Amino acid sequence: MSSDAAPTKKPVKSVGLHVGDAEPGCKKTDPILIADGVKRTFGGLTAVDVAHVEIPRGAITALIGPNGAGKTTFFNLLTGFDKPDTGNWSFDGTSLAHVPAFKVARMGLIRTFQLTKALGLLTVMDNMKLGATGQRGENLFRAMLPFLWRKQDDEIEAKALELLGRFKLDAKKDDYAASLSGGQRKLLEMARALMSDPTLVMLDEPMAGVNPALTQSLLDHILDLKTQGMTVLFVEHDMHMVRHIADWVIVMAEGKVVAEGDPHSVMQDQAVIDAYLGQHHDQDLGAADTGHVEALKELIDDEQ
Known part of the structure; x- marks a missing residue:
């Protein structure tokens, strides 16, 4: 290998991620991204109302929640693709408020999209x-x-x-x-994101629309990002995938963070169960949320 080759990033251990009890908004030992009082409304609807959240450095964090929980909107706010009504957030100690998306990317915070942008x-x-x-x-x-x-x-x-x-x-x-196929476009978008040598990679539903034959490949690549020393924050509905690769899980419902913790404890959290089930007691579940609920039930049964 050439002596002037780019140095390999040293992997960061993802142990002891939080301080105190694992509860919504709990402090992390070494947060890379911190958001305070971030709120976004559309007319009379509050899409995001996050009091405080910290993303641990060097770990893979999953952001989960039922449809309409505000996950993608929160992504858009953190990366400069949308502007909040109120709030402050910082990346690696630098405020991102009023920073446009292209400058956020240059700082090392890269995101992909639910619908690929190839x-x-x-x-x-x-x-x-x-x-x-x-x-x-x-x-x-x-x-x-x-x-x-x-x-x-x-x-x-x-x-x-x-x-x-x-x-x-x-x-x-x-x-x-x-x-390219839908799955290959997902791979291309992830590969293109790495061209800028990011510090934090944010993936919005990386498995959505992906052929099952490519699922394991995508999982391996996400795990490899952590091995290379990057931090990963991803939105996902596949609960089995979340439990398989996530070090930390943050749960959103109705725009708020309602639970945090390691995957095993979060799946047992009553607030998580309520987020997926409680709002549907008196109405039929949509097809998408039905799948999420069934997957959650299966994981809860497995944990027990």
Whole structure:
């Protein structure tokens, strides 16, 4: 290996994540992301009303809750894609209030979307190269002088090819992104996110619409992010997946954080059971929430 190769990030142990009792808003031993009083309303509806939450560094944290709990809206607020009515939040000690999404990404906080944002009319390789930061050729003057950016562009392409190889997409590098399956687009979006060497990766329902054949591959890649020293925060409805890979679980319901803890204890928490079941006592469950409830019941039975 070349002596000037990029250093490998040292994995961070995810033990002793919190201080005191595991309760909503509990303090973490080394939080990377802290949110205080974040509230977002749409007309008369309060979508997010988070009093306090901390995301532990070096761990995989799952954000779960029934449909309409405010999880994706909370993601949008933390990453600059939406603006809250009130509240403060910081990443690695730096306030993110009023910071636009592109600057948040440059700081090392990268997110993916529930509906993938791959640019279908660009090749897989071009999608990857867009994820790299600090490209000299993005300057209008320098763009006309290839000798100023050609070497860096070659390095970016080599890095992209290495990541595509890890995600089993290298054979697709010259294909248009529009030709990829839903699962392959998820893999491409995750690989593209890594082009900027993020510190915190936020994944919004990474398993949604993914063929079961690719599920294990995605799980392995999420676990690998932690191995490489990154922090992961993800939204997910698959309770079995949450229990399998998450070190910490945060539960939202009606815009609020109602429970926190390790996966095993959270599945037994009455507030979690109420979040999935209590609101439906007098009405039929929708198809999506029915699946979440049944999965939760199965996990509770397994724990007992």
